[in-house]
Amino acid sequence: MDKRIKSFKELTTSASTFLHKKLLRTKGTVNHYQVIWRKIEYFMEANNLKSFTKRVYISFLFQHLGNRDYSTFSKREKDIIRAATVLLEFHNTGRIESRKQLFIFEGSIGELMLQFIAYKTSLRLKKHTIEEHQRHLYRFLIYLQEHKITEINLVNQLHILQYIKGLDSNYNSIPYHTVRTLGSFFKYLYEQGLIKTNMVRFIPKTKYTKQPKLPSVYSAEEIQTTC
Numbered sequence: 001m002d003k004r005i006k007s008f009k010e011l012t013t014s015a016s017t018f019l020h021k022k023l024l025r026t027k028g029t030v031n032h033y034q035v036i037w038r039k040i041e042y043f044m045e046a047n048n049l050k051s052f053t054k055r056v057y058i059s060f061l062f063q064h065l066g067n068r069d070y071s072t073f074s075k076r077e078k079d080i081i082r083a084a085t086v087l088l089e090f091h092n093t094g095r096i097e098s099r100k101q102l103f104i105f106e107g108s109i110g111e112l113m114l115q116f117i118a119y120k121t122s123l124r125l126k127k128h129t130i131e132e133h134q135r136h137l138y139r140f141l142i143y144l145q146e147h148k149i150t151e152i153n154l155v156n157q158l159h160i161l162q163y164i165k166g167l168d169s170n171y172n173s174i175p176y177h178t179v180r181t182l183g184s185f186f187k188y189l190y191e192q193g194l195i196k197t198n199m200v201r202f203i204p205k206t207k208y209t210k211q212p213k214l215p216s217v218y219s220a221e222e223i224q225t226t227c
Contacts (some may be wrong), residue, residue, distance in 0.1 A: 008044065008052055012037045015090040023096060024135060026142045036083035057088045103138040109152050113137045116188050136181040152195060157202035164204065179203055
């Protein structure tokens with residue numbers, strides 16, 4: 001672990017950044033980890049523990065879960081173990097090994113995404129390409145759910161542009177692959193007659209090269225004039 005990270009706050013902040021930027025975990029997932037990490041922080045404060053160590057990790061889990069068999073734990077309790085283990089791993093190594101993320105496509109928009117993924121799978125694309133589509137569509141779905149958008153006909157060009165604009169442009173591959181995936185998804189929906197507007201024309205072009213932050217492309221006023 002980087003010796004410059006001294007406080008528990010610095011540790012959790014760095015671990016959160018790694019999860020979000022390196023492993024592409026959604027903000028909701030990172031926030032879930034942070035809630036559990038705050039429990040560890042309260043435990044340390046209550047016991048006057050200054051540094052997070054493996055001994056602190058074991059003591060925290062023992063206090064919350066006891067000495068029961070893992071198979072008896074609830075999902076919430078397993079989440080506590082997972083979050084604490086991830087933090088210990090980052091503390092010890094300065095990184096978190098990627099574990100396969102479970103993508104759950106809920107709602108009518110999620111169903112359309114699954115249809116699109118099934119179509120792409122039928123084309124015998126590489127497994128890596130299919131997983132890439134799943135990852136970027138899932139993150140877009142979470143964004144829509146966070147903004148209370150549950151039907152595909154409620155998605156407009158402003159939602160798409162604001163989502164793309166909010167991507168981390170410090171990693172060129174994220175905007176690039178997101179734009180490609182969303183373009184392919186909305187093209188499929190339009191060609192299948194599942195949406196009436198060709199949303200692809202509102203998705204900006206981007207190159208997989210070093211460049212400034214993805215441009216906002218259109219202002220809200222400009223978007224209104226194109227409707």
